[in-house]
Amino acid sequence: MSLPHAILTALLEKPSSGLELARRFDRSIGYFWSATHQQIYRELGKLEEAGLIRALPAGAPARGQKKEYEVLPAGRDALTAWVSGTDAPRPVRDPLLLRLRAAAVVGTGGLEEELRRHLDLHRRQLAEYRAIEERDFPPERDAEEDRLRHAVLRGGIGLETFWTEWLAETLTALGEQEQEQE
Numbered sequence: 001m002s003l004p005h006a007i008l009t010a011l012l013e014k015p016s017s018g019l020e021l022a023r024r025f026d027r028s029i030g031y032f033w034s035a036t037h038q039q040i041y042r043e044l045g046k047l048e049e050a051g052l053i054r055a056l057p058a059g060a061p062a063r064g065q066k067k068e069y070e071v072l073p074a075g076r077d078a079l080t081a082w083v084s085g086t087d088a089p090r091p092v093r094d095p096l097l098l099r100l101r102a103a104a105v106v107g108t109g110g111l112e113e114e115l116r117r118h119l120d121l122h123r124r125q126l127a128e129y130r131a132i133e134e135r136d137f138p139p140e141r142d143a144e145e146d147r148l149r150h151a152v153l154r155g156g157i158g159l160e161t162f163w164t165e166w167l168a169e170t171l172t173a174l175g176e177q178e179q180e181q182e
Contacts, residue, residue, distance in 0.1 A: 002033060003033070003035055003039060003040075003043050004043055004046070004047055004052075004078075005079055005082050006025075006029050006033045006035070007021065007040065007043055007044065007047060007053075008047070008052065008053070008071055008075050008076075008078065008079040009029070009079065010024055010025070010029055011053060011069055011070060011071045011075075012071050012075075012076065012079070015056060015068055015069060015070040015071075016068060016069065017066035017067060017068045017069070018037075018040060018041045018044055018066070018067065018069075019037075019066060020066075020068075021040055021044070021069075022037040022040050022041075025040060031129075031156055032152065032155075032156060044069060047069075047075065048069070050074075051072060051074050052071065052072060052074050052075030052078055053069045053070065053071050053072060053075050054069065054070060054072055055067040055068065055069055056068045056069065056070055096114070096115075096118055099111065099114065100170070108174060111174070112171065112174055112175075115167055115170060115171050115174070116171065118163070118167055119163075119164060119167040119168060119171065122160050122163040122164045122167065123164050125156075125160050126157065126160035126161060126164055129153060129156050129157045129160060130157065132153060133150070133153055133154075133157065136149075136153075137149075137150045137153070
């Protein structure tokens with residue numbers, strides 16, 4: 001449902017080819033709304049067919065030339081309507097949480113290693129988000145669009161902070177449980 005809105009947002013920020021759009025997803029929007037390159041290309045076709053975007057006219061025709069897309073007024077209207085709409089919060093669906101629940105029934109063999117791996121991954125993501133914040137959001141960047149983009153990044157920082165703290169606490173609790181069993 002939201003992939004078309006993510007694509008419209010990215011194209012309104014900067015008209016792009018499918019490849020450029022996929023790369024931008026990998027570097028920014030993909031941090032909170034992921035999509036494969038195939039999904040992006042498929043959605044571009046649907047958005048164009050629906051009259052929400054169009055391929056910009058190419059200069060001289062060339063074989064293998066990339067189509068660059070821009071958002072049409074109908075696409076901007078659709079995105080504006082979506083922004084003002086509502087969604088219910090979605091429950092967390094994380095295999096690691098289910099794995100912990102299952103470990104409560106069948107035992108924790110091998111779980112500690114997986115928890116440590118996740119902790120390392122979340123620590124790296126948190127460090128990356130903090131580096132982006134330091135690089136891209138100095139105090140003097142205070143325009144509304146900067147504040148909104150920064151709010152999204154701060155949300156990611158908050159989530160990664162939660163995961164790193166929770167995983168560290170869970171590993172500590174797991175270690176204490178193992179000591180009690182010995």
